Amino acid sequence: xxxxxxxxxxxxxxxxxxxxxxxxxxxxxxxxxxxxxxxxxxxxxxxxxxxxxxxxxxxxxxxxxxxxxxxxxxxxxxxxxxxxxxxxxxxxxxxxxxxxxxxxxxxxxxxxxxxxxxxxxxxxxxxxxxxxxxxxxxxxxxxxxxxxxxxxxxxxxxxxxxxxxxxxxxxxxxxxxxxxxxxxxxxxxxxxxxxxxxxxxxxxxxxxxxxxxxxxxxxxxxxxxxxxxxxxxxxxxxxxxxxxxxxxxxxxxxxxxxxxxxxxxxxxxxxxxxxxxxxxxxxxxxxxxxxxxx
Numbered sequence: 014x015x016x017x018x019x020x021x022x023x024x025x026x027x028x029x030x031x032x033x034x035x036x037x038x039x040x041x042x043x044x045x046x047x048x049x050x051x052x053x054x055x056x057x058x059x060x061x062x063x064x065x066x067x068x069x070x071x072x073x074x075x076x077x078x079x080x081x082x083x084x085x086x087x088x089x090x091x092x093x094x095x096x097x098x099x100x101x102x103x104x105x106x107x108x109x110x111x112x113x114x115x116x117x118x119x120x121x122x123x124x125x126x127x128x129x130x131x132x133x134x135x136x137x138x139x140x141x142x143x144x145x146x147x148x149x150x151x152x153x154x155x156x157x158x159x160x161x162x163x164x165x166x167x168x169x170x171x172x173x174x175x176x177x178x179x180x181x182x183x184x185x186x187x188x189x190x191x192x193x194x195x196x197x198x199x200x201x202x203x204x205x206x207x208x209x210x211x212x213x214x215x216x217x218x219x220x221x222x223x224x225x226x227x228x229x230x231x232x233x234x235x236x237x238x239x240x241x242x243x244x245x246x247x248x249x250x251x252x253x254x255x256x257x258x259x260x261x262x263x264x265x266x267x268x269x270x271x272x273x274x275x276x277x278x279x280x281x282x283x284x285x286x287x288x289x290x291x292x293x294x295x296x297x298x299x300x301x302x303x304x305x306x307x
Contacts, residue, residue: 029079033192034111036085037143038136039118040128044145047175048118049073049086052185057205058086059219072206074199080189081197083206085112114191115140117167122149125161139168141191143184148174210237210245216278217247217287220271225259233260245279246286257289 037045046058050073057073073084115136119129121144133140142162147155155172162170169187173180199206207215214235221233233256239246251257261268268287276285 030194030196031080031189031192032083032195032197033113034083034085035114035116035188035192036087036112037116037118038087038132040120040123040132043118043120043123044175045086045118048143048145048173048181049084049175051175051178051181052082052084053204055204057207059215074203074205075185076197076199076201076203077189080192081199082185082188082192083198113193114188116143116188117141117162117165118143118145119158119162120144121146121155121158121172125158129162130165133165133167136167138166141184141187142167142170144170144172145175147172147179148177210240213237213240213245213275213279213285214247216275217249217271220274221249221260221267223274224262224267224271243282243284244286245283246288249287249289250292251289252291252293254291257291260289 037049039045049058050056053073053075073086075082075084117129117133117136117140119125119142142165144155144158144162150158159170159172171180171184171187173184175181205212214237218233218235221235225233234250235247236250237245237247249260251260259267262270268289272285272287276283279285
């Protein structure tokens with residue numbers, strides 16, 4: 014994964030070159046991260062069947078001849094129960110405010126509801142509606158969802174599948190046409206603005222979410238505390254001793270499996286050390302966002 018934490022005004026300004034930010038908003042688990050990964054062409058945002066997997070805006074960069082799109086995958090907007098939840102909503106709202114184009118992502122396999130309408134109410138009228146997971150529903154169900162979304166009276170509507178890629182090219186072409194003229198912000202080959210340390214921490218969190226299933230829905234945070242290649246130390250934060258035991262697993266089995274899965278996604282030679290620490294009620298503290306990003 015090529016990551017450049019800084020932006021560079023690359024490719025001198027040309028009237029024919031387009032560049033801008035496209036923010037994706039939607040309810041938790043609506044398929045935003047899977048869609049961003051598909052549009053970029055590689056994994057830049059972790060995915061999970063659990064809601065609220067994305068905790069910070071992750072920028073994925075797609076560079077085409079004559080255009081560069083910076084996709085902002087935002088946390089799912091929801092009714093918050095903790096300081097951490099309120100922080101996630103604020104982060105998503107800020108990303109949408111700063112974007113050149115806003116996309117409302119709606120799950121075709123879930124009923125259109127008040128949550129979708131609530132998010133839509135905070136978006137500009139020229140927003141684009143993207144109905145995802147077309148691979149999970151039949152044509153009639155997709156048409157029903159599109160008809161419900163059409164009541165929002167936004168600028169354009171696209172049925173897509175982030176998993177199969179169906180409809181994604183048409184969506185990207187439309188978004189490129191909506192971008193303002195301007196030079197590229199990132200060097201060619203850049204696919205994300207996040208550091209390698211952030212990416213490793215996210216991979217660890219993704220594998221933990223898979224391994225622990227429903228036992229730790231929002232009680233895991235990860236951060237890299239030392240990154241001096243090939244040594245990478247990553248801390249896993251939980252709220253209770255019982256959760257620590259779940260993360261470690263019988264005889265360390267879960268932690269070993271997570272480490273093996275993450276190392277398989279890193280360059281050869283990486284030496285990954287995982288440590289688990291208990292920090293009671295970290296989600297309920299105002300500074301919870303400290304654990305959500307690197």
